[in-house]
Amino acid sequence: METPLALEKWPGIISTVTIGAKKEEGGSRSGIVNIGGQHTMPLLFKEGDIPNQPRIAFEIWDIAPLDFDEELIGAYGKAIMDPFSWADICVNEYKAQLLCLKMQGAHPDFGDKNAKDAAKFISTLLGRVKVPLIITGSGDDAKDNLIMPACSEAAKGERCLIGCAVQDNYKTLTASALADGHSIIAESPIDINIAKQLNILISDMGLNLERIVINPTIGALGYGLEYAYSIMERARLAALSGDKTLASPFICFVGQEAWRAKESKISPEQGIIWETLTATSLIQSGADILVMRHPKAAQKVNNYIETLFKSR
Amino acid sequence: MFIVGELINGMYSNIALALKKHDKKIVQECALEQVAAGADALDICCGPASADPLVDMPWLIEVTQEVTDKTLCLDSSRPKVIEAGLKVAKNKTIINSTTADTEKLEILIPLAKQYKSKLIGITISSKGIPQNKDQRLELAAAILTQANAEGLPVSELYLDPIVMPVNVAQNQIREILETIAEFKMLAQPSPKTIIGLSNISQGAKERSLINRTFLTMAVASGLDSAILDPTDKALMDTLITAELILNKNIYCDSYLEAYRKNK
Numbered sequence: 250m251e252t253p254l255a256l257e258k259w260p261g262i263i264s265t266v267t268i269g270a271k272k273e274e275g276g277s278r279s280g281i282v283n284i285g286g287q288h289t290m291p292l293l294f295k296e297g298d299i300p301n302q303p304r305i306a307f308e309i310w311d312i313a314p315l316d317f318d319e320e321l322i323g324a325y326g327k328a329i330m331d332p333f334s335w336a337d338i339c340v341n342e343y344k345a346q347l348l349c350l351k352m353q354g355a356h357p358d359f360g361d362k363n364a365k366d367a368a369k370f371i372s373t374l375l376g377r378v379k380v381p382l383i384i385t386g387s388g389d390d391a392k393d394n395l396i397m398p399a400c401s402e403a404a405k406g407e408r409c410l411i412g413c414a415v416q417d418n419y420k421t422l423t424a425s426a427l428a429d430g431h432s433i434i435a436e437s438p439i440d441i442n443i444a445k446q447l448n449i450l451i452s453d454m455g456l457n458l459e460r461i462v463i464n465p466t467i468g469a470l471g472y473g474l475e476y477a478y479s480i481m482e483r484a485r486l487a488a489l490s491g492d493k494t495l496a497s498p499f500i501c502f503v504g505q506e507a508w509r510a511k512e513s514k515i516s517p518e519q520g521i522i523w524e525t526l527t528a529t530s531l532i533q534s535g536a537d538i539l540v541m542r543h544p545k546a547a548q549k550v551n552n553y554i555e556t557l558f559k560s561r
Numbered sequence: 562m563f564i565v566g567e568l569i570n571g572m573y574s575n576i577a578l579a580l581k582k583h584d585k586k587i588v589q590e591c592a593l594e595q596v597a598a599g600a601d602a603l604d605i606c607c608g609p610a611s612a613d614p615l616v617d618m619p620w621l622i623e624v625t626q627e628v629t630d631k632t633l634c635l636d637s638s639r640p641k642v643i644e645a646g647l648k649v650a651k652n653k654t655i656i657n658s659t660t661a662d663t664e665k666l667e668i669l670i671p672l673a674k675q676y677k678s679k680l681i682g683i684t685i686s687s688k689g690i691p692q693n694k695d696q697r698l699e700l701a702a703a704i705l706t707q708a709n710a711e712g713l714p715v716s717e718l719y720l721d722p723i724v725m726p727v728n729v730a731q732n733q734i735r736e737i738l739e740t741i742a743e744f745k746m747l748a749q750p751s752p753k754t755i756i757g758l759s760n761i762s763q764g765a766k767e768r769s770l771i772n773r774t775f776l777t778m779a780v781a782s783g784l785d786s787a788i789l790d791p792t793d794k795a796l797m798d799t800l801i802t803a804e805l806i807l808n809k810n811i812y813c814d815s816y817l818e819a820y821r822k823n824k
Contacts, residue, residue: 445813449822487811494819495811 256296259489263287263496264459265301266432268347269381270408275430278407279379282347284462284537285498290485291535294561302558303532305547306347306383306540307339308504311362311370312354318508320517321542332370336378343547349383349540350374355396356387364399371403383410383500383540385434386422394421401425410434410500413464416447423454434500436464439473441480441495448494462538463497469506469513469527477501481534499535503528504542525549532557562800563602563786565634565655566595567759569621571608580610580617585624592625598791599824603629604657605646606636614639618646626652634681634788640668647676654678657788658721661686661700666707674713681755682708683721684740690723694736697722698743705748719755719786720744726763727771734761734775741782758789773799780804 265286270276282304289297313330314322328334339345352370355362362370371384384400386393398421401411405428412434414422419435426433435451437444444463452458463484467477481499488496507513507527513520524546528539532554541547568591571577579587592603605621607614614637622633632653635646643656658681659669666682673680682704684697691697701720708718722740725733745751756779762771773796776787780803791797801820804810813819 441811442813445811445819446815449813449815449819452822453818483811491823492811492819493823494813 254295257289259289259297261489261491261493261496263485263488263498264461266410266460266462266498267408268383268410268432270406270430274408275406276408277375277379278381280346280381281408282381287535288489290482290489291533292557299561301537302554303536304347304538305345305528305551305554306349306500306538307343307345307544307547308349308351308502308540308542309335309339310351310353311367312360314353317542318514318520320520321508323517324544333374333377336374339544340378340380343544345380345547347381347383347538348378349385349538351385352387352393352396352400354387355392356389357392359387361392362396364396367396368399368403371400375404375407381409382407383412383434383538385412390415390418394418397422398425401429401431404431405429408432410462412436412462412500414447414451416443416450419447419451420454423451423456426460427454427456432460432462434462434464435497436466439466439468439477439480441465441484444480444484445492445494448497452494458493458497461497462500463495464500464502467501467503467506467527467531469503469510470523470530471512472506472510474527474530478530478534481531481536485535498537499531500538500540501528501531501536502540503531504540504546507546508542521546521549525553529553562780562784562804563753563755564600564791564800565602565604565632565755565786565788566592566598566600566791567604567757567788568595568790568792569603569625570606570636571610571617572606573608577608577610580607580621583620585627588621588624589628592629592631595791596629596631598794599797599821600631600791602632602634602653602655604634604636604788607642614642615645618642619649622646622650626650635678640665640672643669644672647672647678650676655719656680658683659704661703663707666704670708670711670713673717674711679717679719680708680713681719681721683723685723690725692733694740694743697737697740698747701740701744701747701752705752709748715748715750715752719753720747721755721757724756724758724760724775726765727761727775728765729763738778738782741779741784745783753785754783755786755788756784758787769793769795772796776800777803781807 263285269278269281286300354360413436435447484495507524513523528550607617611617634655636657684700761775762768
């Protein structure tokens with residue numbers, strides 16, 4: 250006798266977040282990307298609706314990535330020294346459907362780009378590539394509070410995802426997202442309690458919970474991956490049980506963590522494997538956007554997603 | 562916790578006045594206030610003020626469901642009054658309540674089935690109020706057995722151990738808490754449990770404090786639902802905190818706000 254599947258019926262649902270706006274919606278993107286909307290735990294297609302696949306966002310910077318691993322620089326060639334050519338290669342050669350731009354050049358230690366130049370960079374990039382855009386700051390809170398409002402305004406109406414808001418610094422970014430029609434990344438330090446608190450703080454400013462994407466902060470394989478995995482799983486279980494304050498999709502910055510691991514520097518193949526395995530593990534704990542660096546790793550993860558979703 | 566607001570009851574002067582004047586605004590304000598405070602359902606009881614509950618019960622239901630689609634808990638000891646209410650109810654309903662007496666069960670179980678209503682079974686019988694846990698469990702078993710025999714699923718049933726005032730039956734309260742836990746073991750799936758909370762403090766001075774202290778203990782014993790005053794903010798905050806401590810919700814600094822956002 251066949252054992253019947255034990256299927257759970259969840260009262261909650263993960264928010265659907267749209268990134269990108271086409272011309273008719275007031276933007277200039279050639280397509281849009283929807284994430285979230287799950288009615289069940291990851292990949293349990295028989296249990297509930299999973300309308301959107303996890304998406305890979307190629308990570309690019311607004312300056313040449315001088316501290317990138319040689320293998321990464323080699324993968325893109327000399328073009329990576331020019332941010333616009335780097336973006337072109339991601340879109341044209343590697344068929345990226347989503348770009349995640351880090352405004353590293355605004356960091357005081359990486360060129361200290363001012364708000365005007367940062368905004369100009371965004372405008373030029375939006376003219377050059379037509380895929381939806383994620384824009385993150387340099388990681389320096391004080392500087393990001395100066396440049397991110399300008400970047401946000403330069404991308405007004407393009408329905409970007411902008412980040413990263415943190416518990417001690419979320420007001421400026423939230424105000425920008427509200428003013429310019431973007432969604433926001435809420436970052437917490439592998440801490441579900443802070444993730445929930447930050448979502449409440451942001452929504453109290455008037456930005457709907459449905460416009461928040463959680464960056465749970467992840468560790469690469471061997472560097473706390475399982476800790477991030479369990480936090481994401483717990484948040485998802487709570488969300489599906491009806492906790493709307495945790496019902497946000499996840500964005501995971503896989504590339505930056507995987508290529509920081511010393512194991513990824515041992516050989517080119519191992520670095521690619523490290524990034525791939527970190528990403529595929531996180532897909533199983535509910536990752537919706539994987540921000541990745543190496544095109545070969547992105548390709549492998551893309552194949553993995555396609556294979557998994559064939560059975561949908 | 563499934564919260565049933567208790568304030569639409571003819572024993573309160575505002576509802577008594579509403580019944581007398583047929584002033585629906587008073588009832589509707591009372592309904593909306595309870596929903597805003599976190600009620601998942603609303604108890605509807607004509608109380609002693611009603612000259613004719615067969616008319617007043619349907620009226621209270623009609624005016625309440627004009628402003629909310631929350632579940633209505635039809636509260637009367639007279640099956641005919643319950644039926645008069647069920648006939649006009651469009652919202653989901655709970656019958657409040659049947660005793661463990663066969664003749665009562667024979668009327669109310671079929672009514673629950675006919676109107677797709679849930680049913681509260683209170684562990685009391687014509688012999689009187691039980692004096693200990695075993696008597697309560699025996700009456701609960703009788704209710705479950707008859708519901709099962711007549712095809713009402715356990716999922717549609719709430720068991721109420723009947724809470725006694727602390728100043729009347731102080732020696733019984735611990736047993737009532739134990740009864741709540743043991744109700745859950747009477748059937749698989751477990752029957753849901755409910756209490757009329759305010760009974761615990763009937764006639765006492767520190768009513769709100771006694772209510773919320775007992776509710777915390779009952780929640781820790783596995784209580785699923787309570788009929789209470791949701792506009793008592795200290796009570797609601799205590800309930801939210803008790804559920805947090807029992808790991809029913811994920812902690813954050815604004816957990817009280819988070820709970821209310823999720824309502």
